[in-house]
Amino acid sequence: MNMLPARDEQEFQLLPDEDVAFVKGWMSWTDSHVNWLEKTKVISGQPGWGKLDAVAMISKNEGAIFVFNPTSRHGNFSVSLDASAGFTCNASSLLLIRVTGSSERAFKPYDLDLLNCTEQLTVSVPPTAAIVFEVILHDQSGLTKPILLGAPGQVEYEDQILHVRNTQGHAGAESNLVVLLPEMVSVSKLLVNENIIDVRSSVRHSSGHQSLVIHGKWSGEIFQKEIGNATNFKGGHFDASFMVPQSALDQLQALNESYPLVYDLDPEGNNDANVPWLAPGRLLIFVKYRPLMNDTMNVTGSIDGIPILMRKAYNTIVASAQRFIGYWSDVTAHIKAGQRQELRLDLPELSPGVYREQQGFIPAGNDLGTENTTVPQAERHCTSERDCVGFTFEKKDSSRTCNAIMDTEKILYKSASGGHGTGASTWCSFLKPTLLDGIFFDNVQTIVSQEFVHT
Numbered sequence: 387m388n389m390l391p392a393r394d395e396q397e398f399q400l401l402p403d404e405d406v407a408f409v410k411g412w413m414s415w416t417d418s419h420v421n422w423l424e425k426t427k428v429i430s431g432q433p434g435w436g437k438l439d440a441v442a443m444i445s446k447n448e449g450a451i452f453v454f455n456p457t458s459r460h461g462n463f464s465v466s467l468d469a470s471a472g473f474t475c476n477a478s479s480l481l482l483i484r485v486t487g488s489s490e491r492a493f494k495p496y497d498l499d500l501l502n503c504t505e506q507l508t509v510s511v512p513p514t515a516a517i518v519f520e521v522i523l524h525d526q527s528g529l530t531k532p533i534l535l536g537a538p539g540q541v542e543y544e545d546q547i548l549h550v551r552n553t554q555g556h557a558g559a560e561s562n563l564v565v566l567l568p569e570m571v572s573v574s575k576l577l578v579n580e581n582i583i584d585v586r587s588s589v590r591h592s593s594g595h596q597s598l599v600i601h602g603k604w605s606g607e608i609f610q611k612e613i614g615n616a617t618n619f620k621g622g623h624f625d626a627s628f629m630v631p632q633s634a635l636d637q638l639q640a641l642n643e644s645y646p647l648v649y650d651l652d653p654e655g656n657n658d659a660n661v662p663w664l665a666p667g668r669l670l671i672f673v674k675y676r677p678l679m680n681d682t683m684n685v686t687g688s689i690d691g692i693p694i695l696m697r698k699a700y701n702t703i704v705a706s707a708q709r710f711i712g713y714w715s716d717v718t719a720h721i722k723a724g725q726r727q728e729l730r731l732d733l734p735e736l737s738p739g740v741y742r743e744q745q746g747f748i749p750a751g752n753d754l755g756t757e758n759t760t761v762p763q764a765e766r767h768c769t770s771e772r773d774c775v776g777f778t779f780e781k782k783d784s785s786r787t788c789n790a791i792m793d794t795e796k797i798l799y800k801s802a803s804g805g806h807g808t809g810a811s812t813w814c815s816f817l818k819p820t821l822l823d824g825i826f827f828d829n830v831q832t833i834v835s836q837e838f839v840h841t
Contacts, residue, residue, distance in 0.1 A: 396647060396648065397647060400645055400646060400647060401645070402644050402645055404644075405645075412487070419443075419450070421445050422443040422444070422445050422448075422449045422450055423443055424443075424445075425442075425443045425444055425445045425449065425472055426441050426442070426443045427441065427442055427443070427471075427472060428440070428441050429441060429442045429451075429465055429470070429471055430453075432754065432773060432801060433752065433801060433802075434772070434773030434801040434802075435676050435677075435773065435775060435801065435802070436457055436459075436461075436676075437461075437773070438453055438454065438455050438456075438457075438461045438463050438511060439453070439454045439456065440452065440453045440454070440463060440465065442465070442471045442472055443472075444471060444472030444473055444521065445472075447473055447474060447475045447479065447481070447503065447521075447523055448520075448521055448522055448523055449472065449520070449521055450486075450518060450519065450520050450521070451465065451471070451518070451519040451521065452516065452517075452518050453509075453511055453516065453517050453518075453519070454511075454515075454516040455511040455512065455513060455514065455515055455516075456514065457513060457514070458513045458514065458611065458612065458672070458674065458823075458824065458826040458828070459513055459611075459612065459824075460510050460511065460512060460513060461510070461511045461513075462508065462509070462510055462511075463508070463509050463510075463511050464506055464507065464508040465506070465507050466504065466505075466506050466507075467481055467501060467502075467503055467504060467505055467506070467507060467521070468503070468504045473503055473504075475503035475504075475523070476503060476504070477502050477503055477504045477505075478502070478503075479502065479503040479523065479526075480500055480501070480502060480503075480523070480524035480526055480593055481500070481501050481502070481503055481521050481522070481523060481524060482497060482500055482521070482522045482523075482524045483497070483498040483499045483500070483501060483507060483519055483520075483521055484496070484497050484498065484519065484520045484521075484522065485497075485498050485517060485518070485519055486518050486519070486520045487516075487517070487518030488515060488516065488517050488518070489515050489516040489517075490512065490515055490831045490832050491641075491831060492554075492831065492832065492833075492834045494538035494554065495538060496534070496536070496537055496538035496539070497533060497534060497535050498519070498535060498536065499535055499536075500524060500533070500535065500566065500591065500592075500593040500595070501592070501593070502592070502593070505592075507519075512831070512832050513611060513826075514828075515831070515832075524593075528568065528569060529566060529567070529568040529569075529595060530568060531543070531568065532548065532565050532566060532567055532568070532571070533565070533566040534550060534553070534563065534564070534565055535563075535564040535565070535566065536561065536562055536563050536564050537553045537554065537555050537561065537563055538552070538553060538554060539551055539552050539553030539554070540552055541565060543571065543573075546572055546573060546574040546575065547573075547574070547575045547576075547577070548565065548573045548575070548576045548577070548598070549577050550563065550565065550576075550577065550578045550579070550600075551579060551580075552579070552836075553578065553579060553836070553838065554604075554834045554835060554836050555604040555834065555835060555838065556604060556608075556832055556833070556834065556835070557604055557605065557606030557607060557608065557609075557631075557633060557833040557834060557835040558603070558604065558605075558606050558607050558608030558609075558833075558835075559603065559604055559608065560601070560602070560603045560841075561601075561602060561603065561604060561838075562599055562600065562601050563578065563599075563600040563602070563838070564591065564597050564598070564599050564600070565597060565598045565600070566591055566593070566595045566596075566597050567588060567595065567596045567597060567598065568595075569595075569596065571596075573585055573588070573598060576598070576600070578600065578602075578838045578840070579836055579837065579838060581837075581838070581840075583600060583602075583840045584840065585598070586598070586599075600838075600840060601840070601841055602838050602839050602840040602841050603838075603839050603841060604834075604835040604837065604838055604839075605835050605837035605838075605839055606631070606633060606833065606835040606837075607629075607631040607633070609630065609631055609633070609634045609827070609830060609833055610628070610629075611826050611827045611828075611830070612824050612825070612826050613626045613628045613671070613729055613824075613825040613826065613827065614626025614627075614628075614729070614825060616821075616822040616823065616824045616825065619733075619736075619821075619822045620735065620736050620738060621733055621734055621735035621736045621822075622732070622733065622735060623730060623731075623732060624729075624730070624731040624732075624733055624822075624825065625728070625729070625730050626728075626729050626825070627726050627727065627728050627729070628726070628727055628729060628827075629724065629725065629726050629727065630669070630721050630723055630724075630727075630827070631723065631724060631833070632723040632724055633833045634669070634723075634827075634830045634833060635669070635721065635723050637830055637831065637833060638667045638668070638669060638718070638829065638830065639667070641666060641667045642667035647665075649664060649665040651665060651668075651716075653695060653697075657703050657704075659716070660697055661703050662697075662699050662714050662828070666829055667829070668716045668718050668829060669716070669717055669718045669721060669827060669828075669829060669830065670714050670715065670716055670717070670827065670828040670829050671687075671694075671714060671715045671717050671729070671825060671826070671827060671828070672699070672712055672713070672714045672825070672826050672827075672828050673685060673696075673712050673713040673714065673731065673733065673822070673825050674712045674822075674823040674824055674825075674826065675712060675820050675821065675822055675823055676775070676820070676821055676823045677775035677776060677802075677803050677817050677818050677820060678710060678711060678712070678803060678820075679710070679712075679734065679820050680707065680710065681698050681700075681705075681707050681710040683734040684696075685713045685731060685732065685733055685734070686731070686732045687715060687729065687730060687731040687732065688729075688730050689717060689720040689727055689728065689729055689730075690720070690727055690728055691728075692720060694715045694717055694720060695715060695716070696713050696714070696715050696731075697713065697714055697715065698710060698712075698713060699711045699712050699713065699714045708749070714828075729825070731825065733822065736819070736820055736821065736822070737819060737820075738819050738821075739819055740819055741765050741776075741816045741817060741818060741819060742816065742817040742819070742820065743788050743789050743814065743815070743816050744788070744814075744815050744816075744817070745788060745811055745813070745814060745815075746810075746811075746813050746814075746815060747778045747780070747813035747815060748776060748777075748778040748798075748800045748803045748815050749803075751802070752800050752801045752802035753798060753799070753800065753801075754771065754773060754774055754799035754800060754801050755798075755799050756796060756797060756798050756799070757796075757797050757799070758794050758795070758796055758797070759794060759795070759797055760792060760793065760794055760795070761791060761792070761795070761816065762792075764777050764797045764799075764816070765816065767799070768799060768816075768818060769818070771799070773801045774799050774800070774801065774818065775800055775801060775802060775803050775817060775818050776799075776800055776803050776815060776816055776817035776818050777797045777798060777799045777800060777815070777816055778797075778798050778800065778813060778814065778815040778816075779795040779796055779797050779798060779813070779814055780795075780796070780812055780813050781795070781812050781813065781814055782795065784811065784812045788814035788815075788816075791814065803815070803817055
């Protein structure tokens with residue numbers, strides 16, 4: 387709740403009504419679902435780089451699953467609907483999976499699937515997004531009306547005509563719309579958002595109900611948020627092309643209009659322009675490393691040969707080496723919607739295979755375990771573990787430099803680091819060789835389309 391408007395009176399007064407309703411709605415949801423919240427359990431394992439976070443809260447085979455994707459790429463989430471998540475039902479029980487909440491502004495609730503208990507639920511979660519699934523025991527006496535799965539919308543059936551209205555999906559993406567049908571229902575005409583679709587034979591859904599599966603594609607262009615390919619990049623010139631659809635810029639413009647705060651975007655002015663999460667109507671490019679680099683390096687870049695201002699990003703307003711999270715640029719003014727453009731970045735040289743030694747400790751938290759071992763052995767262990775980004779230890783002999791220690795030490799392995807080491811000179815930290823994770827556009831959420839093209 388500390389992200390609610392509190393910077394100044396203008397920010398408080400202009401907070402959109404729909405955002406106020408969003409916060410109030412989830413506070414009310416919390417009050418009315420205490421019995422679920424009391425059953426909360428982590429189902430995603432140890433947090434780590436590139437991993438999704440998820441908790442389940444299941445009571446008497448009903449409840450909710452909250453999933454957060456902190457990364458800049460789509461992430462696949464899977465969970466078995468069995469005892470590991472808190473379910474006690476047998477395989478003959480049916481569970482209706484509903485998507486009831488999301489951090490994405492264009493989201494609308496919808497029924498996702500109807501699964502047997504013990505089956506596995508697998509979904510794709512958009513970058514930097516949170517999604518809420520609710521699980522409800524389904525009445526097995528039979529359907530009394532059609533149910534749309536896989537997208538929001540309403541289904542109406544009359545005189546063998548099936549209407550799917552007010553549905554939407556991810557622009558440019560292929561999709562299956564599934565309509566579960568009551569027994570003995572015959573469909574001779576099908577319309578999706580008033581567009582006539584060829585009717586094909588119904589098939590049996592895994593739940594046992596007859597269904598129509600409508601395969602197609604949502605109109606519009608996919609906004610590819612990752613720019614180029616960072617695989618095996620070792621530093622120097624990074625060249626890549628990209629294209630930003632007009633719909634992405636339209637979304638940012640609508641965001642600005644919905645929350646018309648006045649920001650000082652002069653880089654030489656106050657801190658507004660230099661804080662990436664302020665003025666969210668800007669199209670940003672982020673350069674992300676794993677593990678995090680330190681902030682002593684500088685980056686330059688250009689779009690179509692025109693220089694862009696590359697800045698250092700921190701997760702605090704005041705720059706702090708311990709809070710460094712990467713490099714970024716506001717490229718809004720450089721974008722030509724719908725046109726292929728060229729990005730060039732001059733990035734720091736990397737040293738593959740070489741651990742970075744530094745004095746001080748890696749901040750508390752994100753622990754992967756401890757071990758009494760030597761630094762070379764700790765490096766080999768950390769390298770073999772995907773989630774490990776480095777390790778830290780307190781020196782037995784404080785007079786020795788970190789790179790001169792060859793004795794056994796009590797090693798603490800970490801899944802995250804705060805950039806630079808901190809603390810007294812009695813501590814040492816070793817960070818995994820830094821790799822370029824990727825270059826990404828930021829601030830644009832999923833672009834939706836209401837036009838479904840049957841294929």
